[in-house]
Amino acid sequence: MALAPDTAAVLPRHVAIIMDRNGRWARKRLLPREAGHVAGVSAVREVVRAATDIKLEYLTLFAFSSENWKRPKPEVNALMGLFRGYFRSDLDELHARGVRVRIIGSRERVASDIHRMIEEAESRTVSNTGLNLTFAFDYGGQEEIANAARELARAAKEGRLDPETITPELFATRLFTGGLPEPDLVVRTGGERRLSNFLLWQSSYAELLFVDTLWPDFGRKDLLAALENFAQRERQFGAISEAVA
Numbered sequence: 001m002a003l004a005p006d007t008a009a010v011l012p013r014h015v016a017i018i019m020d021r022n023g024r025w026a027r028k029r030l031l032p033r034e035a036g037h038v039a040g041v042s043a044v045r046e047v048v049r050a051a052t053d054i055k056l057e058y059l060t061l062f063a064f065s066s067e068n069w070k071r072p073k074p075e076v077n078a079l080m081g082l083f084r085g086y087f088r089s090d091l092d093e094l095h096a097r098g099v100r101v102r103i104i105g106s107r108e109r110v111a112s113d114i115h116r117m118i119e120e121a122e123s124r125t126v127s128n129t130g131l132n133l134t135f136a137f138d139y140g141g142q143e144e145i146a147n148a149a150r151e152l153a154r155a156a157k158e159g160r161l162d163p164e165t166i167t168p169e170l171f172a173t174r175l176f177t178g179g180l181p182e183p184d185l186v187v188r189t190g191g192e193r194r195l196s197n198f199l200l201w202q203s204s205y206a207e208l209l210f211v212d213t214l215w216p217d218f219g220r221k222d223l224l225a226a227l228e229n230f231a232q233r234e235r236q237f238g239a240i241s242e243a244v245a
Contacts, residue, residue, distance in 0.1 A: 003054055003224055010231045012184035014058035015051075015223075016206070018198050019044070021190030021214040028214075034078040039216035041082050045090065050220035051131050052097045054227075058132045058181060062198050066106065066140035080114065083137070087117050091124065098130030104176035105139030134180065141200035148174035177202055185230045189215045207233050 003011070019040060026036030044061060051059045064079060071079075094101060101121040110118075118137075151174050155161035172178065183199060183206045191212045195203065209226055211218075 003227065011054070011056065011227060012207075012230050014060070014181050014183045014185075015056060015226070016060040016062070016183040016186045016199055016203070017047070018062045018186070018188040018196060019215040019218075020188055020192060020196075022216055024190065025214040025216040033075055036216060037075075037079060037082055041086055043216050043218050044086070046219045047223050048094070048099070048131070048133060049097075050223050051133075052099060054224075056131055058134070058183075060104075060134040060136060060177075060180075060183065060199070062139070062196075063135045063137045064105075064139070065136075065197065066138055066143055067197065069109065069138075080111065084114060084117065087121055091121055094121075094133065095125055095128065098128045099125060099133050100128040100130070101125045102132065102134045102180075103137050104134055104144075105137045106143070107138070109138055132180070134177075136176075136198065139176065139198075141195075141197045144176050145201055147176075172201065175201060182206065184235075185209060185226065187211065187226050189213050189218050205235070207235065 022036035022040040023033045024036070025039060026033050029035070047061075048059065063083070068079070069076060091101075101124075103118045103122065107115055107118065148171055152161060152166060152171065156163045156166075177199070182202045182204070185208075186195070186199065186203050186206045187209045188195075189211055191210070193210045195208075199206075207230055209229055211222070211226070213222055
């Protein structure tokens with residue numbers, strides 16, 4: 001399945017995906033939740049390959065929420081193991097495809113070996129010019145905004161910043177996503193209709209698409225279908241089109 005010419009002409013620059021319902025996928029098959037996460041990694045692999053094939057510029061995947069630490073310890077350990085395994089097995093391919101890897105979120109709570117893997121993935125791919133692949137890992141949108149506000153408040157208190165000069169653009173540079181364009185399209189799989197603390201600031205004008213497909217079943221055709229959906233939308237950013245006016 002390939003993109004229609006008219007869709008390729010209006011390809012979003014940045015697509016962000018909330019990868020949801022690995023557990024439900026496993027439960028429907030009478031499998032442990034961990035099996036759903038394993039299948040979810042396969043979906044990540046397929047979607048990333050598809051994104052590179054169609055030359056998408058930016059793809060951000062919500063891999064692990066800051067709230068996910070509340071899950072049972074065996075499940076958290078399994079998720080951390082899958083994160084380790086993905087970068088051990090896929091980093092060479094990502095690098096060969098010209099993918100630049102970034103990880104956003106807190107790095108203070110993860111194990112030291114994962115911290116090193118993150119740094120290695122980012123440093124090894126920093127000069128790549130293909131897909132910009134960002135994993136939101138130990139990430140929470142409210143925490144991100146609070147951290148940015150705290151940093152600006154500290155700078156103002158120390159006299160390094162005039163509070164009157166704070167603009168939305170300046171604030172955005174202090175977010176984990178500083179340097180990345182805002183998402184044009186946010187997709188959530190699994191049937192839920194909410195952002196769940198994902199890219200709250202950045203998604204102010206993003207197109208939202210909620211699909212019932214469970215994440216492990218989401219693949220190339222589903223990504224292309226999401227892009228087809230995006231191509232049919234008219235983005236106004238608060239303005240009114242001439243036809244309506």
